[in-house]
Amino acid sequence: MSNRAIFSLVSLLMVCALLLVNSQFQARRLFIELERSQLRQKELETEWSQLQLDQSMLAKHARVDSLARTSLGMSSPGAGKTQYLTVGAK
Amino acid sequence: MRAPSRKAAARGVAFAASPVLAVRLPAWRSRVALFLLFAAFVALAARAFWLQAVSTEFLQKKGASRYARTLDLPAVRGKILDRNGEVMATSLPVKAIWAVPDSVNTPPEKLQRLAQLLDISSQELKKKLESDSNFVYLKRQVEIEAVDQVLALDIPGIHTKPEYKRFYPAGQVAAHVLGFTSVEDKGQEGMELAQQSTLGGITGSRRVIRDNLGRVVDDIALLREPQDGRDLTLSIDSKIQYIAFTHLQQAIEKNKAKAGGIVVLDVKTGEVLALANMPTYNPNSRVGLTGAQLRNRVFTDTYEPGSTLKPFTVALALEKGLVTPNSILDTPNKLTIGPSTIGDSHPHAAALSVSQIIQQSSNVGTVRMAQKLEPRQMWDMFSSVGFGQPPRVGFPGAVAGRMRPYKTWRPIEQATMSYGHGISVSLIQVARSYMIFARNGEMIPLSFQKVSQLPAPQRVISDKTAHQMRDMMELVVGPGGTAPLAQVRGYRVAGKTGTAHKLENGHYVNKYVASFVGLAPASDPRIIIAVMIDEPGAGKHFGGLVAAPLFASVAASTLSSLNVPPDASVSNVIMPAQPIAESM
Numbered sequence: 001m002s003n004r005a006i007f008s009l010v011s012l013l014m015v016c017a018l019l020l021v022n023s024q025f026q027a028r029r030l031f032i033e034l035e036r037s038q039l040r041q042k043e044l045e046t047e048w049s050q051l052q053l054d055q056s057m058l059a060k061h062a063r064v065d066s067l068a069r070t071s072l073g074m075s076s077p078g079a080g081k082t083q084y085l086t087v088g089a090k
Numbered sequence: 091m092r093a094p095s096r097k098a099a100a101r102g103v104a105f106a107a108s109p110v111l112a113v114r115l116p117a118w119r120s121r122v123a124l125f126l127l128f129a130a131f132v133a134l135a136a137r138a139f140w141l142q143a144v145s146t147e148f149l150q151k152k153g154a155s156r157y158a159r160t161l162d163l164p165a166v167r168g169k170i171l172d173r174n175g176e177v178m179a180t181s182l183p184v185k186a187i188w189a190v191p192d193s194v195n196t197p198p199e200k201l202q203r204l205a206q207l208l209d210i211s212s213q214e215l216k217k218k219l220e221s222d223s224n225f226v227y228l229k230r231q232v233e234i235e236a237v238d239q240v241l242a243l244d245i246p247g248i249h250t251k252p253e254y255k256r257f258y259p260a261g262q263v264a265a266h267v268l269g270f271t272s273v274e275d276k277g278q279e280g281m282e283l284a285q286q287s288t289l290g291g292i293t294g295s296r297r298v299i300r301d302n303l304g305r306v307v308d309d310i311a312l313l314r315e316p317q318d319g320r321d322l323t324l325s326i327d328s329k330i331q332y333i334a335f336t337h338l339q340q341a342i343e344k345n346k347a348k349a350g351g352i353v354v355l356d357v358k359t360g361e362v363l364a365l366a367n368m369p370t371y372n373p374n375s376r377v378g379l380t381g382a383q384l385r386n387r388v389f390t391d392t393y394e395p396g397s398t399l400k401p402f403t404v405a406l407a408l409e410k411g412l413v414t415p416n417s418i419l420d421t422p423n424k425l426t427i428g429p430s431t432i433g434d435s436h437p438h439a440a441a442l443s444v445s446q447i448i449q450q451s452s453n454v455g456t457v458r459m460a461q462k463l464e465p466r467q468m469w470d471m472f473s474s475v476g477f478g479q480p481p482r483v484g485f486p487g488a489v490a491g492r493m494r495p496y497k498t499w500r501p502i503e504q505a506t507m508s509y510g511h512g513i514s515v516s517l518i519q520v521a522r523s524y525m526i527f528a529r530n531g532e533m534i535p536l537s538f539q540k541v542s543q544l545p546a547p548q549r550v551i552s553d554k555t556a557h558q559m560r561d562m563m564e565l566v567v568g569p570g571g572t573a574p575l576a577q578v579r580g581y582r583v584a585g586k587t588g589t590a591h592k593l594e595n596g597h598y599v600n601k602y603v604a605s606f607v608g609l610a611p612a613s614d615p616r617i618i619i620a621v622m623i624d625e626p627g628a629g630k631h632f633g634g635l636v637a638a639p640l641f642a643s644v645a646a647s648t649l650s651s652l653n654v655p656p657d658a659s660v661s662n663v664i665m666p667a668q669p670i671a672e673s674m
Contacts, residue, residue, distance in 0.1 A: 028307040035306050049169075049180050056177040056259035061332035076647070082580075084655050 157299050158310060165291025167254060167275055168319030170268060170282075172328040173361075173540050179258050179268050179282070181275070185237045185250040186230040191219045193247030200243055207240050208232065230273050231255040256282075258373045260328060263335045266386045267326055267365050267538075269486075270373040279384065281324065281538065283486045291319040323540045325361035330354055333647040334364040334619075341623065341640040342368045348625035351388040352640070353521045354648060355618040357609065359541045360525070360534040362483070363617070363648070365518075389481075389488045392514035393603045393622070396590030397451045397572075397633070399510030399520075401527065401559055404448055406471045407459040408555045415445045415558050421455045427502045432457060449565040451572045451587060453509045460508030461501075468504065469496035474550045475523035475533060477515050483536045491515040510588060517605070521620035524607050527563065527584070528615035531556040560584050564612050567638070569664050573606060576638035577663045578646045580656035582612035585641065587633030592625070601625050606637035610645045613657040619644055 057063075068074040141149065170179035187208065205215040208229045218226050230253065232240070237250055256271045258264070269280020276290065277283035294316030299308040338352045347368075354364040371383040385391065407413045421442045424433045434452050447455030460468065472478065478493030492514045499507070506512045518536070525533050532547035563584035567576040573587045585608025591598040605622045609615040619641050626636045649656075 028301075031308055032305055045166075046183055049166075049182055052169075052177050053180050053182065053257055053259055059176070060259060060261075061329055062261075062263065062336075065332070065336075076650070082650070082656075086655075 157301075158297055159300055160295055160297055160313070161306075163294035163296060163314075163316035164252065164254070165293050165316040166318045167256070167271070167291055168289040168321045170289070171321060171323045172326050172331075173324065174327065175323070176328050178260055178264055178324065178326070178328065179256055181254040181256050183252055184231045184233050184255040186253050187228045187232055187237065187240060188249055188251060189219060189226055189228055190224055190247045190249070191221050191226055192224070194219055194245060195247070196245045200245060204228075204240060204243060204245065204248075207236055207243075256373075260331070261374060262370045262372045263366070264326065264328070264331050265370045265373050266367045266388070267324070267331070268373060270376065279486070280386070281322065281485075284484050284538075285322050289319045289322055292317040325356070325359075325363065325537055325540050326365070327363045327651075329651050330648050331364040331366065333651065334644050335366040335370075337640055337644045337647075338366050338368055338621070341621075341636070344628065345623055345630065345636050346627035347623045347636075348627070349382070349385075349387055350621070350623045351391070351517050352619065352621045352644065353388050353518055354644065355521055355525075355536065355620075357525065357528040357615045357618055358544075360536050360545060361541050362536055362538055386485075386487065387622070387624070388517045389485055390516070391624075392489055392491045392516050393605075393624075394511050394513065394590040394593065395515050395520055395605065396510040396588035396603070397453075398586050398588035398605055398607050399513070399515075400448060400451065400456045400508070401563060401586055402471055402475060402523070403456050403460050403463070403468065403508040404444060404562070405526070405551050405555050405559050406463060406467060408444070408558055409551050410463070410467065412462045413444050413459060415443065415562060417444050418442070419444065419447065419455055419458045421447070421452055421458065423454070425454045425457060427457070427505050428500070430502050432505060445562045445565060446570075448559075448562040448586070449568070449571045451566075456509045457505040460505055463504075463508075465496035465499040465504050468507065469493070469499075471550075472507075472513070474548075475526055476519050477513065477523065481516075481518055481522060481536060483518070483538055485538060488518070489516055491519060510590065517620050517622045520605070520607055521618055524609060524618050524620070526550045527556050527559050528609040528618050529556075560609075560612055560615075563608075567608070571634075572632070573634035573638040574665055575634060576606060576608055576642050576645075577665075578610060578642050578649070579663055580658055581610050581645070581649055581654075582658045583608050583610040583642075583645060584612040584615075585609065585638075587638060589631060589633045602631040604631055604633040604636040606633050606641045608638075608641045608645065610649060611654060611657040616652060616654050617645070617648055619648070 167181045169177055169181075172178050201215060201219075202212055205212045208215070210229060215228065218228055228248070233255075240248065241250070253273075254275050256275070258268060258270070260268075265280075267280055269282040270278055271282050272278050277286040282289065292314075294312070294314045296312045297310035298306045299310060301307045334352045334354055338350055341347075342350045350368045352364070352366050353362065355361070356363050365388055367385070367387045369383045371379055404413075408415070413419070418441050420440065421438065422440060423437060424431050432453055434454055436450070438450055438452060439446075442450065442452060442455050444455075444459070446452075447459075472493055478491055480488045480490045494503075503512050522536055529547065530553045531549055531551040533550050534547045535545050537545075561584075563586055564582060565571050566586055567573050567583055573585060576583060576585055585606055588603075588605040588607070590603050590605075592601040592603060593599075594601070603622060603624055604626055605620070607618070607620040609618045621637045621640045621644070623636050623640070630636055
């Protein structure tokens with residue numbers, strides 16, 4: 001084989017090797033990004049659970065009941081004050 | 091550069107004339123040197139072979155351990171939701187704070203601050219840090235805000251570990267239904283324990299490559315996929331649960347009772363809508379918990395139900411055609427069976443109709459009917475409504491109660507059993523047994539989870555008998571009955587009171603269990619409510635005075651919360667001057 005052929009093959013090899021290094025680097029970079037996104041997903045899930053819990057805490061019947069009775073001065077109407085409507089009746 | 095060096099060489103001694111070369115050395119020395127060099131190469135080759143071929147695996151493993159790590163993938167425990175999707179229990183990430191005691195070396199004021207943040211005493215913290223071990227938990231399940239403050243103190247040797255903590259927004263209101271979990275996130279009580287296998291997640295793990303900054307840069311393998319626990323939707327309606335709990339709490343305080351329980355069932359589906367016990371506890375902070383607080387009385391306490399069992403004896407007599415609601419029976423105030431005498435606690439007419447016997451809760455009248463029945467028939471009736479066997483609702487600790495085999499019944503035992511003595515049941519069993527009256531003679535299984543497919547019912551008594559019994563039990567809450575206080579404005583209700591002496595060490599003592607089981611609306615029942623008040627201590631102890639008002643208030647709120655249309659006018663409540671005391 002001529003020297004020229006050998007030289008071009010060697011340089012091709014070198015280029016390939018560098019490309020490999022580059023793609024490996026890219027893969028790792030993307031992977032880290034994926035990791036970060038998954039972490040963010042977990043965080044958001046946790047936050048959602050937390051918000052759901054907060055909602056439950058705030059909408060707790062004990063709290064609503066005491067707020068309605070004390071600060072809003074409400075009381076439950078009872079059967080005597082309730083008008084029942086039947087669906088479809090005129 | 092060449093010229094000077096040549097010059098230098100020229101100035102020195104000629105190479106061939108160097109005196110060093112003139113020294114004659116023995117030939118073996120060069121051979122030894124050659125051999126040593128050769129041997130060194132052989133040693134290197136052997137070593138290389140050893141490393142490359144023989145111990146490769148070991149070395150690769152060692153190498154991998156420098157960059158590869160196995161990470162745990164935590165799984166989250168499933169949430170518990172009520173029937174409307176409201177969160178009743180959820181897990182949130184918190185941290186455990188641990189220390190390597192030897193590395194903690196910091197001024198005392200910082201430690202003081204740490205103890206403060208962890209909410210433990212300085213002595214306790216000091217004791218923990220003086221431990222000999224390499225790993226000591228300072229506090230587990232610390233919420234994230236506190237953890238951040240602890241880490242901001244920047245004390246060497248203090249580390250954190252992620253874990254989960256369970257939160258129960260309803261607190262003590264639903265404590266006995268939900269139960270709680272341990273610090274290891276395992277169910278300990280209630281539904282948390284019963285449904286551990288579906289609620290609990292399975293931790294996964296994976297192998298990764300980490301770079302020098304500790305970032306994960308590559309996945310090697312997913313060893314096990316993490317599996318989050320499945321969410322659990324209960325049959326409980328948190329609004330009705332709140333209604334039941336607060337009214338029970340008030341009734342217990344008002345009657346100065348030792349304990350109590352209440353259960354609300356959906357007649358159409360067999361779902362448990364609410365279940366509460368007193369005394370209770372707060373599942374979010376369980377410090378100094380006592381057994382009495384933990385006890386789920388509705389399931390685990392059996393008591394002699396007393397008169398709440400009479401309707402079954404009467405229904406059986408009706409079903410067998412032995413009596414009709416209008417049959418008149420002789421009812422003396424005392425009745426002697428063998429060596430024993432039974433009686434009623436209030437005077438009544440010498441002859442009562444079957445309806446009046448239920449209405450006024452006469453022991454003698456009930457026994458009169460039981461005497462016409464075979465022990466076996468009664469036993470069959472009691473077992474087919476679920477007495478003597480644990481209810482299959484998937485709840486831990488549910489007891490069977492005690493019902494002896496009918497072959498061993500003596501006449502007096504058959505007589506007392508007909509009015510609910512000499513037999514023991516739990517409140518949930520009594521509540522469920524009233525299904526036969528509420529569902530026109532059918533029995534259905536109970537469920538603690540939201541029912542999507544209705545279970546197949548089982549007929550126990552005829553439609554006609556069930557209607558007759560319901561009419562009689564409506565009389566109980568009427569002006570001439572034992573429980574006028576159970577009346578609800580706008581709704582017809584039916585029910586039966588019970589008052590029983592408690593058994594202590596095999597003897598009846600002057601302590602009582604007052605109970606009431608009722609269904610509403612009587613025209614087309616939607617709910618069954620069973621209440622039990624243990625040892626009322628404020629002077630009153632009859633079921634009609636202690637338990638019936640609790641039934642009425644819970645029924646009124648529950649029916650309106652379920653949007654059940656009224657089946658009576660709002661002026662239906664009629665209070666007699668003096669309700670009838672029932673028999674025990």
